[in-house]
Amino acid sequence: MAEQTARPDIPAGEAYATAAPSTALAARTEGPTPGRGDAAGPRPGPVPGDAPSAPGEPKPDSAVVRDALGVGIAVGLSGFAFGVTSAGSGLTLLQTCVLSLLVFTGASQFALVGAIAAGGNPLAAAAGAFFLGVRNAFYGLRLSQLLALPRFVRPLAAHWVIDETTAVALAQPTRRSARLGFTVTGLTLYVLWNLTTLLGALGAEAIGDTDAWGIDAAGPAVFLALLAPMLRTATERAVAGLAVLLGLGFLPVLPAGVPVLVAAVAAPAVLWLKGRAIGDGVSGGGSTRGGSTRGGSTRDGSTRDGVGRTKKAQRKERER
Amino acid sequence: MSIWIAIGATAVGCYLVKLVGLLVPADTLERPLVQRLAALLPVALLAALTAQQTFSTGQSLVLDARAAGVGAAALALLLRAPFLVVVGVAVAVTAGVRALGG
Numbered sequence: 572m573a574e575q576t577a578r579p580d581i582p583a584g585e586a587y588a589t590a591a592p593s594t595a596l597a598a599r600t601e602g603p604t605p606g607r608g609d610a611a612g613p614r615p616g617p618v619p620g621d622a623p624s625a626p627g628e629p630k631p632d633s634a635v636v637r638d639a640l641g642v643g644i645a646v647g648l649s650g651f652a653f654g655v656t657s658a659g660s661g662l663t664l665l666q667t668c669v670l671s672l673l674v675f676t677g678a679s680q681f682a683l684v685g686a687i688a689a690g691g692n693p694l695a696a697a698a699g700a701f702f703l704g705v706r707n708a709f710y711g712l713r714l715s716q717l718l719a720l721p722r723f724v725r726p727l728a729a730h731w732v733i734d735e736t737t738a739v740a741l742a743q744p745t746r747r748s749a750r751l752g753f754t755v756t757g758l759t760l761y762v763l764w765n766l767t768t769l770l771g772a773l774g775a776e777a778i779g780d781t782d783a784w785g786i787d788a789a790g791p792a793v794f795l796a797l798l799a800p801m802l803r804t805a806t807e808r809a810v811a812g813l814a815v816l817l818g819l820g821f822l823p824v825l826p827a828g829v830p831v832l833v834a835a836v837a838a839p840a841v842l843w844l845k846g847r848a849i850g851d852g853v854s855g856g857g858s859t860r861g862g863s864t865r866g867g868s869t870r871d872g873s874t875r876d877g878v879g880r881t882k883k884a885q886r887k888e889r890e891r
Numbered sequence: 892m893s894i895w896i897a898i899g900a901t902a903v904g905c906y907l908v909k910l911v912g913l914l915v916p917a918d919t920l921e922r923p924l925v926q927r928l929a930a931l932l933p934v935a936l937l938a939a940l941t942a943q944q945t946f947s948t949g950q951s952l953v954l955d956a957r958a959a960g961v962g963a964a965a966l967a968l969l970l971r972a973p974f975l976v977v978v979g980v981a982v983a984v985t986a987g988v989r990a991l992g993g
Contacts, residue, residue, distance in 0.1 A: 791981070792964040
């Protein structure tokens with residue numbers, strides 16, 4: 572996700588050429604979406620292949636479609652894992668299918684069924700799933716500039732704004748290719764994801780005790796596969812480590828579904844601590860960082876400190 | 892019933908955040924801090940979820956076959972296995988350890 576942070580500085584035109592590969596990679600690997608069937612797998616076209624082409628240089632429609640289908644099929648198939656996990660978590664066939672039809676963002680779906688299986692409050696469970704879906708708003712922001720969709724199409728297109736469609740669209744050299752890539756990826760993925768969800772749920776009902784088959788390990792394995800490519804820098808690793816401590820530490824004492832929300836605080840906490848560390852170092856010559864995105868976020872971060880300090884301090888104490 | 896409430900809330904919430912991105916003026920969410928937080932939030936959530944779903948049952952911390960399965964998945968990730976293989980390894984190892992009485 573480092574790339575995502577860096578990108579706001581890149582002028583829109585350049586973003587196609589320089590940021591697209593990292594975006595695609597970041598979106599795809601990060602994105603908790605429908606399983607990101609390719610999180611670590613063979614990367615379908617758009618990621619490395621198309622990046623070097625000059626911005627604005629037209630690309631054959633067939634090549635765009637091929638890229639889009641590659642991503643859509645690979646990830647779409649992983650809906651099977653969701654269907655099995657959801658059914659194994661005690662959701663009915665209808666509930667499982669409605670989730671894939673109406674939520675259609677994989678990590679949120681896995682998080683929700685996991686929280687329901689743990690017996691949490693429904694709204695706390697939904698909150699965890701919601702926060703995982705928040706990143707899609709940032710994808711939408713990129714896409715709205717790139718695709719320039721008519722207003723009346725946006726409510727429809729919004730449903731397909733997920734990691735994979737964003738990755739494919741951002742990797743395209745022209746608006747026409749981006750629109751085509753977005754549409755083909757979205758359609759392929761939506762159809763397959765829902766179909767495989769149904770098959771997975773039916774399969775789970777057929778085999779009965781899904782735990783005996785180790786299906787309860789599919790959820791955490793999916794999360795881990797989504798997480799692994801994000802752990803690029805010390806900051807991400809620190810956030811992950813702190814989140815694990817918070818998530819496990821509060822599990823026995825807080826209602827189900829709440830500890831994961833507490834763990835989300837690891838993100839601002841680490842940013843704040845980092846901002847403070849950099850702030851301390853500025854007097855000693857931290858000017859190289861001053862102009863970077865990171866420096867910007869640091870400055871922003873420190874303005875929030877006045878508000879956040881006490882809460883975070885308390886949190887840290889509790890954690891110990 | 893409460894499951895339907897959770898499904899409804901998730902569906903509405905997740906759809907609205909997708910829509911917001913397409914509708915708001917472009918510079919609204921462009922502040923570096925907001926971008927940085929949005930990037931790190933999934934890291935925190937996924938890490939916590941991985942740990943919880945591996946090491947807990949209900950509200951108690953446990954160490955069981957899932958730890959072996961997820962550990963094997965981690966190894967597969969290090970070896971750059973494809974996504975579906977990673978999940979498959981986790982499931983197979985967990986089932987195997989359970990079958991052996993783990």
